[in-house]
Amino acid sequence: MTKTIRALMGASAVVALTSGAFAETITIATVNNGDMIRMQGLTADFTAKTGHEVEWVTLEENVLRQRVTTDISTKGGQFDIMTIGMYETPIWGKNGWLVPLDDLPAEYDVDDILPAMRGGLSYDGTLYAAPFYGESSMIMYRTDLMEAAGLDMPDAPTWDFVRDAAIAMTDKDNEIYGICLRGKAGWGENMAFLTATANAFGARWFDENWTPQFDTPQWKEALTFYLDLMDQAGPPGASNNGFNENLSLFQQGKCGMWIDATVAASFVTNADESTVADKVGFALAPDTGLGKRGNWLWAWALGIPAGTQKEDAAKQFIEWATSKEYLALVAENEGWANVPPGSRTSLYENPEYAQVPFAKMTLDSINSADPLNPTVDPVPYVGVQFVAIPEFAGFATEVGQEFSAALAGQQTADEALAKAQALTADAMDAAGY
Amino acid sequence: MARAVTTQRKTLNTIIAWVIGLVIFFPILWIIILSFKSEGDAIRPPLEVLTSSWTFDSYAVVQERSDYFKHFVNSVTLSVGSTLLGLIIAVPAAWAMAFVPSKSTRNILMWMLSTKMLPAVGVLYPIYLLFIRLGLLDSRIGLVVVLMLINLPIIIWMLYTYFKEIPGEILEAARMDGATLREEILYVLTPMAIPGMASTVLLNIILAWNEAFWTLNLTAAKAAPLTAFIASYSSPEGLFYAKLSAASTMAIAPILIMGWFSQKQLVRGLTFGAVK
Numbered sequence: 001m002t003k004t005i006r007a008l009m010g011a012s013a014v015v016a017l018t019s020g021a022f023a024e025t026i027t028i029a030t031v032n033n034g035d036m037i038r039m040q041g042l043t044a045d046f047t048a049k050t051g052h053e054v055e056w057v058t059l060e061e062n063v064l065r066q067r068v069t070t071d072i073s074t075k076g077g078q079f080d081i082m083t084i085g086m087y088e089t090p091i092w093g094k095n096g097w098l099v100p101l102d103d104l105p106a107e108y109d110v111d112d113i114l115p116a117m118r119g120g121l122s123y124d125g126t127l128y129a130a131p132f133y134g135e136s137s138m139i140m141y142r143t144d145l146m147e148a149a150g151l152d153m154p155d156a157p158t159w160d161f162v163r164d165a166a167i168a169m170t171d172k173d174n175e176i177y178g179i180c181l182r183g184k185a186g187w188g189e190n191m192a193f194l195t196a197t198a199n200a201f202g203a204r205w206f207d208e209n210w211t212p213q214f215d216t217p218q219w220k221e222a223l224t225f226y227l228d229l230m231d232q233a234g235p236p237g238a239s240n241n242g243f244n245e246n247l248s249l250f251q252q253g254k255c256g257m258w259i260d261a262t263v264a265a266s267f268v269t270n271a272d273e274s275t276v277a278d279k280v281g282f283a284l285a286p287d288t289g290l291g292k293r294g295n296w297l298w299a300w301a302l303g304i305p306a307g308t309q310k311e312d313a314a315k316q317f318i319e320w321a322t323s324k325e326y327l328a329l330v331a332e333n334e335g336w337a338n339v340p341p342g343s344r345t346s347l348y349e350n351p352e353y354a355q356v357p358f359a360k361m362t363l364d365s366i367n368s369a370d371p372l373n374p375t376v377d378p379v380p381y382v383g384v385q386f387v388a389i390p391e392f393a394g395f396a397t398e399v400g401q402e403f404s405a406a407l408a409g410q411q412t413a414d415e416a417l418a419k420a421q422a423l424t425a426d427a428m429d430a431a432g433y
Numbered sequence: 434m435a436r437a438v439t440t441q442r443k444t445l446n447t448i449i450a451w452v453i454g455l456v457i458f459f460p461i462l463w464i465i466i467l468s469f470k471s472e473g474d475a476i477r478p479p480l481e482v483l484t485s486s487w488t489f490d491s492y493a494v495v496q497e498r499s500d501y502f503k504h505f506v507n508s509v510t511l512s513v514g515s516t517l518l519g520l521i522i523a524v525p526a527a528w529a530m531a532f533v534p535s536k537s538t539r540n541i542l543m544w545m546l547s548t549k550m551l552p553a554v555g556v557l558y559p560i561y562l563l564f565i566r567l568g569l570l571d572s573r574i575g576l577v578v579v580l581m582l583i584n585l586p587i588i589i590w591m592l593y594t595y596f597k598e599i600p601g602e603i604l605e606a607a608r609m610d611g612a613t614l615r616e617e618i619l620y621v622l623t624p625m626a627i628p629g630m631a632s633t634v635l636l637n638i639i640l641a642w643n644e645a646f647w648t649l650n651l652t653a654a655k656a657a658p659l660t661a662f663i664a665s666y667s668s669p670e671g672l673f674y675a676k677l678s679a680a681s682t683m684a685i686a687p688i689l690i691m692g693w694f695s696q697k698q699l700v701r702g703l704t705f706g707a708v709k
Contacts, residue, residue: 029653031669032665032673033671034671055653056654057653057657057665059649060668063649066650070558071561074558074561075565076565077565078570078653243669244670244672247672248672251476261670264670267672273473
């Protein structure tokens with residue numbers, strides 16, 4: 001064998017090996033939210049930089065949750081990256097189902113991730129999923145209706161002010177309702193809102209011994225306040241309303257105020273979809289003076305299931321999709337208002353992003369929620385609007401059904417709370433707490 | 434007089450039939466209407482939806498964002514494949530039960546039907562683990578088998594009912610003429626049972642086309658049919674009715690058209706034997 005042939009063979013072997021190592025196709029499971037759709041559109045940039053191709057599996061949120069939970073718990077290996085939330089991440093991290101993201105390169109600047117997000121996506125101090133976008137909740141209100149009612153919305157209102165304003169803005173004959181709030185049953189629907197609200201009233205899911213707390217005066221006050229407010233100033237059929245139903249009511253000009261996810265700000269101010277786009281103001285979620293506000297904290301994050309064959313390529317994708325450069329790439333292609341919010345400190349230090357009307361209020365809302373210390377009294381759990389234990393999704397949805405039935409007038413607040421207490425206690429007993 | 438009553442009755446029956454038909458079809462009609470609206474218009478009150486402007490935007494977005502053809506081919510493969518595979522197993526089974534019944538035939542039939550009463554999610558984990566072991570996750574072969582197994586009880590029941598209507602004497606006569614079992618089933622039984630078999634095939638293609646539990650849970654990127662295509666257009670945060678409606682219309686159109694053209698066979702097959 002001549003030297004030339006040997007050299008050629010060696011070279012081709014190197015090419016074969018490197019191309020085999022580099023050109024992978026990774027499969028990513030995700031939800032159909034605007035920021036994810038934009039990410040899919042920009043994947044060519046990732047492929048150009050790394051050579052890796054991406055296959056997307058987009059599913060409805062509940063289907064996705066069931067689908068990825070089945071896959072990760074059985075080590076099915078169908079996905080190399082999963083889009084998961086702040087609820088799943090610490091639980092899955094604890095189970096050893098996710099690859100720890102503790103070796104991110106220096107240029108990724110992991111310290112730039114907002115502390116609240118990093119805390120909520122870690123278990124035992126180790127980051128298990130990188131935030132793609134984060135959100136909190138805040139008040140979105142109609143500036144014109146507020147002015148007509150002779151009121152001035154403070155940046156950080158109390159629940160009493162919100163109630164008085166809602167009643168003053170309500171004009172049921174003209175289908176204007178002072179406040180639109182979630183009522184549809186589900187741990188991520190009405191219970192997200194009510195758990196966060198209860199935090200502001202000094203209530204909590206469990207005491208430090210994991211005893212349910214629905215029999216406390218704080219829960220009674222929180223639930224009664226919500227039911228009375230919705231009775232006086234809420235839209236009809238509110239027990240069926242979730243995020244999208246309230247969004248459509250607000251966009252049609254039927255709500256004076258709406259307290260919900262900060263991500264809604266970009267929808268209600270979008271003149272193509274909203275009839276009230278130029279009349280929307282923002283304020284922090286209300287409090288009752290006890291030191292906690294009723295706003296939640298959530299992140300859609302990217303995690304890598306343990307056991308994937310393509311861990312390196314998956315890590316490269318996460319580094320790309322949650323980097324500072326990606327935010328700049330979106331800004332360049334779609335404008336600053338469409339940059340995925342709530343993940344990095346540097347975004348909020350960017351003077352161009354500061355021009356976006358809801359940027360500051362989103363950051364303030366995120367910063368005022370602390371998943372590690374969510375309530376007035378101490379609790380044994382992590383999570384602002386949820387309790388990060390595997391059983392929570394099940395019993396919280398049942399509690400949500402009781403509260404939704406109370407909103408629909410099928411039972412009193414006392415009855416709903418008694419049932420909530422009993423079924424949560426049963427579930428916790430069965431789970432061995 | 435008698436004639437007038439009949440005409441009145443007929444008119445009344447026709448009106449009632451149309452009203453019931455429209456009520457049943459209305460959700461599909463509304464989906465089709467919404468698919469030609471903008472997202473902003475799609476959430477307006479019903480009357481405003483009808484009077485707002487029409488647009489193809491949602492179809493353009495869906496076309497651009499998803500690979501409709503890939504999902505369509507998967508749907509066709511899964512529904513036709515599972516139905517044909519089901520027939521191969523069901524025809525001999527139904528023949529045996531219809532023409533050579535034993536004491537336990539009735540019980541076997543009931544037992545087969547009882548498997549339909551088990552909630553699918555109850556066996557999700559066992560089947561998922563089996564699929565991992567066999568390397569069948571996200572494969573069309575695996576799904577064809579699962580969909581076939583799910584619909585097999587219905588195929589056997591339907592064929593059994595049709596076969597029962599065929600006089601056993603005809604088969605006996607064929608046997609006396611020297612037909613083998615294979616010839617008896619292929620050349621005597623099958624031609625007589627064609628209407629029934631046609632409606633069985635059509636109904637099972639429709640059932641497999643619409644199946645949305647296993648097709649979502651056992652697929653990822655490669656074998657996903659149109660049910661996954663629809664599921665990708667629902668959003669927890671943001672307006673999506675128009676795009677979801679466009680995706681749904683595109684997904685149901687082929688099966689709706691097939692049902693339209695084959696409605697005669699479907700109705701004839703489904704009512705076959707009902708008069709006796």
